[in-house]
Amino acid sequence: MIAYKFLCAGGVGPFSRYAWPLPRDGAPGAWVISSGDAARCRAAVHACRVGDLPWWLQDELWEAELGGEVTAGRHKVMAARARLLRRVGGWDAECAQRFADACVARARDHAATALDRADATDLAVALRHAATPRRVRETVRDTVAPEPARVAVSMAGDAAIRALAGAAVVAAYIAAHTAARVDGPDGLAAERAWQSAWLRAELAL
Amino acid sequence: MERTSPSGGMSVDARVEGRDATLLAALRAGDEAAFAALVTRYHASLKRVARAYVSTDAVAEEVVQDTWMAAIRGLDRFEQRATIKTWLFRILTNQAKSRGMRERRTVPFASLAGADGEEPSVAPDRFQRDGDTWPGHWAIPPRPWQDPERRLASLEAREHLRAAIAALPPTQQAVLTLRDVEGLESEEVCGLLDLSAGNQRVILHRARARVRADLERYFEETA
Amino acid sequence: MSVDEVVCREFAELATEYLDGAMPDETLELVEEHLAMCDWCRDYLGQIETSARVVADAPQTAPPAPALEALVGAFRAHTTEDGPP
Numbered sequence: 001m002i003a004y005k006f007l008c009a010g011g012v013g014p015f016s017r018y019a020w021p022l023p024r025d026g027a028p029g030a031w032v033i034s035s036g037d038a039a040r041c042r043a044a045v046h047a048c049r050v051g052d053l054p055w056w057l058q059d060e061l062w063e064a065e066l067g068g069e070v071t072a073g074r075h076k077v078m079a080a081r082a083r084l085l086r087r088v089g090g091w092d093a094e095c096a097q098r099f100a101d102a103c104v105a106r107a108r109d110h111a112a113t114a115l116d117r118a119d120a121t122d123l124a125v126a127l128r129h130a131a132t133p134r135r136v137r138e139t140v141r142d143t144v145a146p147e148p149a150r151v152a153v154s155m156a157g158d159a160a161i162r163a164l165a166g167a168a169v170v171a172a173y174i175a176a177h178t179a180a181r182v183d184g185p186d187g188l189a190a191e192r193a194w195q196s197a198w199l200r201a202e203l204a205l
Numbered sequence: 206m207e208r209t210s211p212s213g214g215m216s217v218d219a220r221v222e223g224r225d226a227t228l229l230a231a232l233r234a235g236d237e238a239a240f241a242a243l244v245t246r247y248h249a250s251l252k253r254v255a256r257a258y259v260s261t262d263a264v265a266e267e268v269v270q271d272t273w274m275a276a277i278r279g280l281d282r283f284e285q286r287a288t289i290k291t292w293l294f295r296i297l298t299n300q301a302k303s304r305g306m307r308e309r310r311t312v313p314f315a316s317l318a319g320a321d322g323e324e325p326s327v328a329p330d331r332f333q334r335d336g337d338t339w340p341g342h343w344a345i346p347p348r349p350w351q352d353p354e355r356r357l358a359s360l361e362a363r364e365h366l367r368a369a370i371a372a373l374p375p376t377q378q379a380v381l382t383l384r385d386v387e388g389l390e391s392e393e394v395c396g397l398l399d400l401s402a403g404n405q406r407v408i409l410h411r412a413r414a415r416v417r418a419d420l421e422r423y424f425e426e427t428a
Numbered sequence: 429m430s431v432d433e434v435v436c437r438e439f440a441e442l443a444t445e446y447l448d449g450a451m452p453d454e455t456l457e458l459v460e461e462h463l464a465m466c467d468w469c470r471d472y473l474g475q476i477e478t479s480a481r482v483v484a485d486a487p488q489t490a491p492p493a494p495a496l497e498a499l500v501g502a503f504r505a506h507t508t509e510d511g512p513p
Contacts, residue, residue, distance in 0.1 A: 015460060040453055056464050074432075074457050154338040169465045180431055188431060235507035237500050244499055249488035266495070273499045277506050325441065327472075332437040341435035346468035353478050357485075366486045385480045391448060402450065410444035416479040417472075 001066045003047035003077055004205070005084065006058035014058055020084055028065065029084035044071070044078035050205050052076050054176075054195035057099075057169035061091035061203070090203040093166070100163035102198060103175040104133045104156070106191065110178040111140075111156035114149035117182075127153070136160040152181045225289045232280055244273060247290075250382045251297050253370075257379035257398075258301035260308055268304050272297045291393060294383065298397050326414035350424060362423070369419040377412035384409050434458040439469050443476045 007013060011020045021029035036043030047064050048056055052075045068080025108127055115124035123143055130136040140157030159174040172195050179191035199205065215223075231239040251272060255265040275296050283292055333344045350356075357366060370378060383394045395405050434442070434455065439462060445451050446459055463470055491499075 014464065042449060042451075042453065042456060055461055075461060076457075151338050158338065167467075173465045177431070185431065233507075235504070237504060240503045241496060241500050244491055244496055248491040252489075266492075269491075270495060270499065274502060277499075277503050280506075325437075326443075327437070327440045329437075332440075339435075341437040342466075343436045343468045347471045347475055349471050350475060350478065354482065357482055363485075363487050366482060367489075370483055370486055381483060385483050386486070388484070391450075406444055406448060406450060410441065410476075413444060413476050413479050414440070416483060417475045420479060420482075421475070 001070055001077075001079075002085075003049055003064050003066050003079075003082075004053060004088070005047050005062045005064045005082070006053075006056045007060045007062060009059040011060065011062070011084070014056075020062075023084055023086055031067065031081050031083045033081045034079070040078075044080070045082040046073075046076050046078060047082055048076055050200050051193070051196045053199050054172045054192055055169075057096065057172065061088040062086070063088055088203055088205070095202060096168040097163075097166060099195075099198065099202070100166065100168040100171040101133055103168070103171040103195065104136055104159045104163045106194065107156040107159035107171075107175040107178040108136050110175070110182045110187075110191075111149065111152040114152035114182050115145060118146040118148040120146050120149060123149075127156070133160040133163045137164065152178055155181060221288055222285070225285060228289060229280075229283070229285065243289075247293055250387055251293065253375075253382045254294065254297055254379045255301045255304075257375040258298075258305040264304065264308070265301075268297070268301050271300045271304070275300060290387060291389065291397075294387075294389070294397055324411070326411055327418070347421065348425070350420075353420070353424070356424065356427070357420075362427075365423055366416075366420075369416055369423075372419075373412055373415055377408055377415065380405060380408045381412035381416070385413070432458065434462045436462075436466060436469050436472075439463075439466075440472060443473050446473070447477065447480075 005020075007020060011022050012018065013020065018032075020032065023029045032045055034044045045066070047066055053061075055075045063085045064082045065085055066077065066079035066082050070080075071078045108130060112124040112127045115121070115127060123145065127136070127139055127143065130139040137157055137160040140153055140160065143153055145153040155174055155178040159171050159178065162170040162174060176188050176191045176195070180188035183190070228239060228243070232243070248269065251269045252262075252265050255268040255272075256262065259265050259268060272293070276293060279296070283289075287295070331343065331345050333339045333342050337344070356362060370381065373381065379398065380394060380400075383389045383397065384391070389397075391402060391405060394400070395402055398405065400408070439446075439459060442451065442455070442459060446456075451459065463473070490496075
């Protein structure tokens with residue numbers, strides 16, 4: 001089964017700090033074998049399906065082959081063994097920034113929806129006009145939102161702040177929770193699905 | 206989680222066993238220097254654990270003395286099924302328990318643990334509250350520590366750290382000493398102190414969290 | 429919020445359980461999802477680890493000299509009275 005792994009710079013696991021064997025001269029990296037029961041989160045090798053990617057963003061994205069028993073977790077898969085096939089070159093700092101900026105726009109739009117629902121249409125229009133994260137940050141700072149929309153607007157501002165700091169995984173989290181704030185758990189799921197689709201299209205996965 | 210295979214060479218257990226065997230032989234041969242070194246090495250940790258069972262520092266000191274006396278007497282019978290370290294702490298907890306009972310302190314260790322209270326490990330005002338944008342998320346996040354080991358190398362810093370440990374409630378000091386200072390495994394510590402794994406972990410965490418908070422303050426003040 | 433997640437205030441209580449590898453799988457998943465996006469909690473975790481490490485190097489008070497002397501004396505007496513094997 002083909003899946004994906006986000007690793008820190010140099011092919012290092014973000015939790016295990018394990019240095020993954022990297023592909024060389026066109027050959028896949030060596031198999032990494034789980035330490036025990038592959039259905040147990042603690043023991044298994046972890047990987048992402050496309051739908052899982054937004055939760056795990058890191059420096060490097062790798063395509064991986066999974067072997068043996070594969071179990072689905074909440075937002076990951078667990079396998080008995082895995083090996084890296086190739087680096088997904090399209091995922092780099094610039095791509096991460098574009099993704100973060102896209103998430104800010106989404107959070108902004110959800111916040112604007114909240115303003116509309118709170119009958120603060122003028123504020124909603126002004127917010128939708130904020131075309132960049134910097135503008136979103138400034139607009140949120142200058143907006144006194146009515147109580148029903150206050151938190152959503154604040155969230156959009158936070159998305160902008162974190163995107164400006166280059167924290168793509170946080171911007172994605174915030175966008176998802178802004179959607180949840182406005183449209184509940186279904187909104188959150190839809191937002192994460194939008195994020196996965198963006199990554200799939202951008203990276204041709 | 207991915208694991209690399211262990212490196213070659215002797216396991217930690219085998220090395221400890223070897224050192225213990227050498228030490229045991231020396232002690233049985235009457236090597237006073239080896240005995241004095243052993244007493245010096247374990248004094249502070251034994252006392253910290255004893256202090257969790259008895260009411261004063263002075264009594265804890267006596268319990269430690271009694272422990273060494275019992276160890277001297279039991280040296281010939283010690284079969285090395287456990288490490289010398291574990292053996293010493295077992296003698297100590299037995300001594301401390303009976304001394305604690307003689308003091309009419311009938312509260313068992315586990316209840317003392319509960320008496321530390323339901324304090325959260327981090328002050329609540331460090332987190333956002335209901336009504337804030339992100340309830341439960343950091344409001345005042347921890348500041349990254351730059352090179353903590355180097356900053357703790359000075360005499361003043363080390364003394365500060367010793368005082369921070371000494372300021373912990375006795376049960377937290379005991380668990381922190383056995384787990385993090387003496388490196389005993391969780392199961393061993395539970396056996397020594399009659400604690401459930403969960404209880405032991407909570408106490409350890411609170412102790413570590415207090416030390417962390419103390420170091421955080423220290424690093425801010427000495428920045 | 430009906431979202432299933434572990435947030436910072438909860439993780440602050442769970443750091444030692446996480447480091448011990450003693451966490452049930454369901455919680456571990458939520459914790460890892462959180463750590464993947466929360467650099468503050470990763471810092472906190474690292475600081476707990478550091479605290480656990482540095483206490484091992486804290487200065488240890490020595491036994492009072494008279495107490496040590498008395499013990500060495502007892503040790504001497506005990507091994508002398510047994511005599512060599």
